[in-house]
Amino acid sequence: MTKTYRPLFMTVGVCLVLLSGCISTPERHGERIMDPVPEQWSTITDRTVERVTDGWVDTFHLPILTDMVREALNFNHDLKAAAARVEIARANVRIAGAPRLPQVNFSPDFRHGRFGTFDSDIANENYSFMEVVFNLSWELDIWGRIRASQEAASLDSIAVETDLQGAALSLAARTAQAWFELIEAGLQETVASQSVADRRMLVELVRGRFNRGLTPGLDLGLALTDLANAEAQLAEAHNQVQMTARRLEVLLGRYPAGELKAQLPLPALPSTLTAGVPSELLNRRPDIAAAMERLRAEDQRFISANLALLPRITLTGTGGTRSNSLKELTQPGALAWNVGTGLLQPIFAGDQLQGEIARNRAAVTEAMENFQQTALEAFREVEQALAAEERLSEQEHALSDAVKHAHANQQMAVYAYRHGFTTILTLLDSFRGTLMAQSAHLTVKRRLLTNRIDLYLALGGTI
Template identity: 55%
Template sequence: MPRFVASPRTSFHVSPWLLGLLLVTTSGCTLTPERNAADLSGTVPSRWTGTDQPGRPVFERWVDSFADPALSALVQESLAGNYDLKAVAARVDAAREQARIDGAWRWPQLAFAPGYERARVRSAGFGSTEFGAFEALFTLDWELDVWGRIRAFQQAAVQEAAATEADFHAARLSLAARTAQSYFELAEAKLQVEVAERSIQERRTIVELVRGRFARGLTRGLDLRLALTDLANAEAQLAVARNRVQLATRRLEVLLGRYPSGRLTATARLPEPPVSLSAGLPAELLARRPDLIAAFERLRAADFRVESAQKALLPRVALTAAGGTRSAALTELIDPRAAAWNVFMGLIQPLFTGGRLKGEIRLNQALAEEALNRYKSAALNAFREVEQSLAAEEWLRGQEQALREAVEQTEASRRLAVYAYRHGFIEILTLLDSYRSTLNAQSAHLSVKRQLLNNRIELYLALGGGV
C-alpha cells in the first residue's frame, strides 16, 4: 500500500477518511445563480403591436416563400461557399476544442518518459570508465476537483462554445438574408436599366419630332436644344443604372464565394411580396433568435467563471506521484521489483496573493454584469426590429400601391402630352416634364418594390426564421 504523506507545500497531514468526507459533503457545492431568459428580458407584451394577425409563425425555409428557384439556388450556394461563414464554422470547432482543453485538468495528467543515458567518468590516475543505463520514468499530477472549481471553469467554456454555435446559426441567417437582398438589388438595377433604355428610345422619338417641326419652321431652335439636353440627361441616368448593375453583381458574387468577375447572370424580376406574415408571440422570440441565444449562453458562461473564481479561495487537494525503473540492462526495466515510486497527497490553501484572487472574483462579477446588460439590450433591440419591420411593411405596401397608380397616371399624361404637342397645344417644356415624371414614377415604383421585399427579409431575420 502506498504511504500518504503531506506535500512539502503544507505543514499538516491529510488523512484518507477526511478527504473522503470532503468529497462527499462538497461535491454538489455550486454558486451559479439560476437564470431565466424570459425574466431577464424585461416586460414582454402578449402580442406584437405592429400587426393584428395572431397565430404561430410559419417561416421555416423562408427563402422558398418568394417562389423564385433562382433565388433559392443562390442562397444555398452562398451557404456552401461563403468564406466568412466557413470562418465562423471553424470558430465553432475551436470553441468546442477549447472546452475540451479546459476540462482536461479534471483528470489525472500522466506522463511517461523512457530514455537512455551514456556517460564516461574520468578518475585521476585510474583512467576512465564508460557506462550506460536505460530508464523508464512516469509522473502523475492530479488536482481532485473537490469543490467543483475546474468543473465550473470547464462549464464556462462549454457555454461559450454553445454561444459560438449560436453565432454560426445567426451568421448563416444573416448571409441568407444578405444574399436574397443582393439578388433583389441586382434585379431592381437591371429593371432600372430597362426603364432608362425605354425612356431614351422614347426621347429620341421626341427629338426627331422636334427636329422635323423645326425644319418646317413650326417651332423654335430652343425647343430642339431642350429636347437634346433632356436626351443627354436620360443617357447619363442610364450610365448610372448600368454601373449599379455591375456593383450589385460583384457584391453578390463575393457572397457566393465566387471571383467578382461581374459575369453573374440573374433574372431581372422582382416577385410580388409574400402575403402578410403571422409573427407569432413575442415571448417565442427569446428561444428562437440565434443572437439572443448566444447572448444568454455568454451570460451563463460569465456566471460559471464567477463561480470558478470564488472557489479558487478554497483549499485545493493535489495528488502527485512519480516512479520508474533504471537499469543498465534493457530486460530489467520490466521487472516490477526494480521499480521505485512515491505518492504525495496534500492541501494547498491560498493565504496571501496580493489581492489577486479577490480581484479575479470582482473582475468576473463585473463581466457577468456586462453580459447581463448586453443580453437585455439584445432582447430589447430584437423586439424593436420585429415591431418596426411589421409597421414598415404596412406603410411600404401603401406606398407601393400609390406609386403603382402614379405610374399609370404619368404614362397616360405622357401620351396626352405627345398628342397635344404634335397639334401645338402645349410647349416643349410641358412635354419633356411629362417624360421625366413617367421615368421618375417608374424608377420610384421599382425601388419601393425592392424595399418591400427587403423589409420582408428583415422581418424573417428579426423573427429568427430558418433557411
C-alpha cells in the same frame, strides 16, 4: 482529530461558510430579465396572427431563389468560418475539462560520459546509463472549480453553435435580398434603356420642328441635354447591375465575374404573415439565445473564481527504472516509485484571486446588459419591420397610380408639343416624371420584399 490538522479543517470550514452564499448558480429566464414584455406587438395588422412563419424562402414561390439560398449555405466562406469557430469552441470545452483527469508524462533518457581527471597518469573511466521515468499529477476537483470552468466553456460552445444558426439565417436573408436587388437593377436598366429610346424619339421630334422653323434652337439644345442625361442614367444602371451581381456571386461562394443575370419581374409580396407574440422572440431568435448562453457562461466563471479561494488537493506520483544496461532496465529491481498527496490553501496572492472575482462579477453584469440590449434590438427590428410594411404598401399603391398618370401625361405632352400647344420644358418634365415614377415604383416594390425578409429574420423564422 489531532492538533496538527485542526487549523486546516477550520480554514476549510470558514471558506465554505464564506462562499456558500455566492457560488450558487442563478436561474436565468429571459422573460424575467426583460419583464415586463408586452403581450402583443404595438403594430398590429390583419395579417399578424399567432404563429411565426417557418420556411419563409418557399413563400416567394421561386425555385431559383431556393436554389441560390441552398448554394450560399453550402459554399459561402463566411459561414464555413463560423462552422470552424464551432469546432474551436468544442475543443475549448475539452481543454477546460482536461485538469479533471490525471496528467501523466513519460520521459525516457540516455546519458553517456567519463569519470577522470586531466592527469594522464590516472585512467579515465567511461560510463553510461538509461532511465525511463513517468510523472503523475491529479487535482481532485472536490469543490467543482474545474467543473464550473468546463461548464462555462460548454455554454460558450452552445452560444457559438447558436451564432452559426443565426449566421445561416442571416446569409439566407442577404442572399434573397441580393437576388431581389439584382432583379430590380435589371428592371431599372430596362426602364433607363427605354427612357433613352424615348428621348431620342423626342430629339427627332424637336429637330423636325426646328428644321421647319416651328421651334427655336434652344428647344433642340434642351432636348439634346436631356438625352445626354438619360444616357448617363443608363450607364449608372449598367454599373448597378454589375456591382449587384458580383456581390451576390461572393455570397454564393463564386468568383465575382458579374455573370449573373436576373431578367425576371419582381415577385408578388407573400400574402400570409405570422408574427407571434413578443415573448416568443426570447426563445426563438438565435442572437438572443446566444446572449443568454454567454450570460450563463459568465455565471459559471464567477463561481469558478470564487471556488479558487478553497484549498486544492492534488495527488502526485513519480516512478520508473534506471540502469546502465538495457537488459536490466526491465528488471523488477530497477523499479522505483513514489506517490504523495498535497494540499494548497491560497492565503495571499497579491490580490490576484479577489481581482479575478471582481473581474468575473463585472463580466456577469456586462453579459446581463448585452442580453437586454440584444433583446431590445430584436423587439425594435420586429416593430420597425411591421410598421415599415404598412407604410411601404401605402407608398407602392401611390406610386403605382403615379406611373399610370405619368404615362398619360407624357402622351398628352407629346401631342400638345407636336401641335404647338405647350413648351419644351413641359414636355421634358413629362418624360422625366415618367422615368422617376417608374424607377421609384420598382424600388419600393423591391423594398417591400426585402423588408418582408427583414421581418422573417427579425422573428427568427426558419429557412
